[in-house]
Amino acid sequence: MEGGVRLRAGASKGDVREKVWDYLEASGLADFPRPVHRRIPNFKGSHQACCSIKELGVFNRAREIKVDPDKPLEGVRLAALQARKTLLVPTPRLRTGLFNKIVPPSGATKEILRICATSQGIKEYSVPVGLDGKARVDLVVVGSVAVSEKGWRIGKGEGYADMEYAMMVSMGAVQEDTPVVTIVHDCQVVDIAEELLDDHDLTVDYILTPTRTIKTNCKRPKPQGIIWHKVSYEMLGKIPILKSLRHREKQTGKDVTLLDEHSDLASASTPAALNEKAMAENTRPQAAMGSAQIGQHYVESDSLSPRLEGSGMITTVYVGNIPPSVRVSELKCALREFHATPLRLNWQGAQHRAFLDYKDKATAESAVSSLKGLSLGGNTLRVELAKNQRNKGQVEINSHK
DSSP states (O other), X not given: OTTSOOOOTTOOHXXXXXXXXHHHHHTTOBOSSSOOTXXXXXXXXXXXXXXXXXXXXXXXXXXXXXXXXXXXXXXXXXXXXXXXXXXXXXXXXXXXXXXXXXXXXXXXXXXXXXXXXXXXXXXXSEEEEOTTSOOOOSEEEEEOSEEOTTSXXXXXXXXXHHHHHHHHHHTTSXXXXXXXXXXXXXXXXXXXXXXXXXXXXXXXXXXXXXXXXXXXXXXXXXXXXXXXXGOOHXXXXXXXXXXXXXXXHHXXXXXXXOHHHXXXXXXXXXXXXXXXXXXXXXXXXXXXXXXXEETTEEEEEETTOTHHHHTSOOEEEEEEOOOTTOOHHXXXXXXXXXXXXXXXXXXXXXXXXXXXXXXXXXXXXXXXXXXXXXXXXXXXXXXEEOSSBOGGGOBOGGGOO
């Protein structure tokens, strides 16, 4: 853009972001919320740019649209609701799942629809959509900090839009030809060096500004799914639904080795060494485990551990909403996968629940955090500390019905 954002040769992604944020603020183009730094920036004219989407055939043909929750995309969310399309909005930082479906009340007025399109409305008029919600997204709308006319995009640097798209690919919610649209101010359209792009970066097919509609004809492939070797344990902990997707993909035979595991494998010669290291925090080696079938219950415990008998340190975790089709072996596999193997597993499949004993409260709370959002057999499991803890590792199981 003439007289707009000027980038030096060799500018990094961070440089591009800072230049755009600074320019929006210095030129009086930034809009609430301010300052726009560290955000997908809102700008004066964003509603006008959003209204242009109604002229796109890909919007008019779409039935189900995913729109990010950023402020400059509010007009697109409103347009989707007014057109009676299914509107999906990612949960903030993916903490509680992937999507919320916005469901306006019956007979909603124009004013109510406007509220539904806002961040407050997303909280008040939405229902969660889980992994098995059969989402089929026809159009994806994302925010950007900068974008090039070739369709190369730079976000705010946290990677959530890229991850959301990769997760949608993994769960079959988008196809290779699902169009992606971004809404930006004209000054955010800049030249981006291709060498700045990585294989996980999302590209766009349409750019809408207050003055232009740009069809990028971008040929660069979009992410083909989650690139697990770039996902860290920290990210896995922050985004619970990633755990369920990883478990699901591992069951299909895909390589789901994480970034941290690649580093560990470089120093440990075998996967067995890695597994031993990862499980050491929670349990003794599997060879020390004993198991027994008791009526409809299955109990597996470390029979050599004196802590189960007399220390009173044991803390129990309740796992509920287990589907009838799920076997104890599937739960055990998931526990190992998420580094949450207990000292003792009390399986009560007929009651659709299980109880997991851990060596202390800190380990139990870590297991609850690790297993949050886990889905087995189509159900998202209910995982929490058992309501009634007893001395010597005993738990009053009737407290969870």
